[in-house]
Amino acid sequence: MRLPSRPARIRQALAGAAAALLLAGCGASVASDTTTTGTSTTSSSSSSVSTTDATTVDGALADDVAVETGDTSYDEADATTVTLSGSSAESDSDAVSTADGTVTISAAGTYVLTGDLTGQVVVDSAADGVVRLVLDDASVTSESSAAIDVVDAESVVVVLADGSDNSLTDATTYADTSEDAPTGTLYSTADLTIGGSGSLTVTGNSNNGIVGKDGLVITGGTIEVTSVDDGIIGKDYLVLSDGTVTVDATDDAFKSDNTEDAGAGFVLIEGGELAVTSQDDGIKGVQVLVSGGTVDVAGSNEAMEGSTIIIDDGDVELHSADDGVNVSSSDDSAATDGQPGGEMQADDSLQLYVNGGTLEVWASGDGLDSNGSATITGGDIVVYGPTTDGNGALDVNGTFDVSGGTLLAVGSAGMMVAPSTDSAPAQGWIATALPATATAGSEVVITDADGAEVATYTVEKDFASVVYSSADLTQGDTYTVTVDGTATTVTAGDAPAGGHGGPMGG
Numbered sequence: 272m273r274l275p276s277r278p279a280r281i282r283q284a285l286a287g288a289a290a291a292l293l294l295a296g297c298g299a300s301v302a303s304d305t306t307t308t309g310t311s312t313t314s315s316s317s318s319s320v321s322t323t324d325a326t327t328v329d330g331a332l333a334d335d336v337a338v339e340t341g342d343t344s345y346d347e348a349d350a351t352t353v354t355l356s357g358s359s360a361e362s363d364s365d366a367v368s369t370a371d372g373t374v375t376i377s378a379a380g381t382y383v384l385t386g387d388l389t390g391q392v393v394v395d396s397a398a399d400g401v402v403r404l405v406l407d408d409a410s411v412t413s414e415s416s417a418a419i420d421v422v423d424a425e426s427v428v429v430v431l432a433d434g435s436d437n438s439l440t441d442a443t444t445y446a447d448t449s450e451d452a453p454t455g456t457l458y459s460t461a462d463l464t465i466g467g468s469g470s471l472t473v474t475g476n477s478n479n480g481i482v483g484k485d486g487l488v489i490t491g492g493t494i495e496v497t498s499v500d501d502g503i504i505g506k507d508y509l510v511l512s513d514g515t516v517t518v519d520a521t522d523d524a525f526k527s528d529n530t531e532d533a534g535a536g537f538v539l540i541e542g543g544e545l546a547v548t549s550q551d552d553g554i555k556g557v558q559v560l561v562s563g564g565t566v567d568v569a570g571s572n573e574a575m576e577g578s579t580i581i582i583d584d585g586d587v588e589l590h591s592a593d594d595g596v597n598v599s600s601s602d603d604s605a606a607t608d609g610q611p612g613g614e615m616q617a618d619d620s621l622q623l624y625v626n627g628g629t630l631e632v633w634a635s636g637d638g639l640d641s642n643g644s645a646t647i648t649g650g651d652i653v654v655y656g657p658t659t660d661g662n663g664a665l666d667v668n669g670t671f672d673v674s675g676g677t678l679l680a681v682g683s684a685g686m687m688v689a690p691s692t693d694s695a696p697a698q699g700w701i702a703t704a705l706p707a708t709a710t711a712g713s714e715v716v717i718t719d720a721d722g723a724e725v726a727t728y729t730v731e732k733d734f735a736s737v738v739y740s741s742a743d744l745t746q747g748d749t750y751t752v753t754v755d756g757t758a759t760t761v762t763a764g765d766a767p768a769g770g771h772g773g774p775m776g777g
Contacts, residue, residue: 335534341428341464355386407432421459431469431492455482466490526555595632598641617669637666644669660685681734699744702767
């Protein structure tokens with residue numbers, strides 16, 4: 272059951288198709304030609320990894336490029352009205368011209384677009400200044416390219432007018448397929464901010480939905496994106512601070528893809544509501560940072576993927592045909608993953624931190640998978656892992672430190688992984704295989720040596736193992752795990768017995 276999302280903190284500066292894509296091993300999160308030394312990145316032949324050793328979202332952002340958020344407020348008296356009609360538009364501004372179905376805006380300023388256009392809106396402003404496009408019941412459908420194409424501008428702000436319903440639809444095939452041609456229905460080469468309180472429906476018939484080739488920030492509105500390729504892409508960063516965003520993408524749904532520049536390529540969710548369905552990755556970046564808001568990956572191959580993933584707050588639910596949370600870089604070999612007895616060497620540059628919030632994972636592959644380290648200092652985490660022994664609810668190649676929060680991980684027993692025993696300060700944990708596989712809906716009751724109840728969960732998926740950690744457990748003490756009346760005694764801090772492959776006890 273979902274908990275209410277926490278207040279957003281604004282900072283300026285489905286499954287069926289996905290299951291067919293289930294991979295045998297860990298997916299690669301980033302493909303690049305960079306390596307990392309400390310917090311700087313230099314070119315080489317290996318993959319990009321995180322350019323920060325921070326353990327919190329704020330710490331990571333301090334190492335990253337600054338987020339530039341455009342102002343969605345404007346003075347109607349200073350705005351230029353552009354009335355769209357058929358394949359043309361009317362405006363009293365010399366900066367607005369129309370030819371052959373293309374409406375071109377050539378100067379900074381605020382432009383209110385209303386009406387229906389069969390054609391394209393092009394922004395081509397070489398001068399300094401913000402181009403602000405206010406969509407007020409505007410519909411743009413292109414038969415040859417992107418619906419809105421920002422060729423040049425210092426920055427662009429798209430405002431969804433209060434109470435308005437807007438739509439953008441691109442062509443099935445683009446007339447221009449050159450290297451510099453647009454690759455999305457709403458395409459911008461400049462910093463792009465989308466906000467306001469209206470709604471926007473984006474349909475990507477040829478390629479992607481929304482593409483920002485610099486930074487992309489969403490600060491409000493109700494936005495629905497459907498695309499035959501990627502859903503929403505920000506190059507240097509993709510930020511959601513407020514609004515309601517829904518993405519249904521054939522490929523990746525919500526991602527930042529700059530794997531070449533230090534401090535870039537991050538996804539930041541600090542407020543709002545994000546719901547995505549993808550046949551590949553749900554949320555993807557060199558870094559994936561969550562400090563608030565609500566995230567629901569309803570279907571994906573891998574739900575959340577990056578070289579560094581940090582969750583400080585928020586309400587996150589992930590569903591995946593393969594890994595739920597995957598911390599990896601593109602040169603991580605999948606040759607031994609999912610095979611009993613197979614291990615990969617840990618990469619110290621790959622990090623998972625959960626410091627707060629709620630995290631619920633439903634995975635057919637690994638639930639929480641880090642090819643480096645994993646650290647839990649807080650939050651409420653429930654992992655419904657795989658039902659087959661080729662993967663595990665938890666899969667950590669390096670150290671796995673738990674010092675706070677609560678963790679329940681249930682799934683198959685063949686590749687069980689438990690927290691490290693030498694972390695300081697270590698929180699108590701238990702890990703055990705069950706005598707037999709329990710069915711979905713079974714109740715797990717954990718009691719201490721005196722018979723006092725420590726925790727009770729109803730598990731909504733078949734499972735054969737239980738890993739649990741909380742401040743209520745004491746290392747070295749004995750506990751009883753009872754499932755459907757069958758009791759198993761376990762000592763807190765003892766690595767699980769009976770699993771195959773994978774590092775036992777971190």
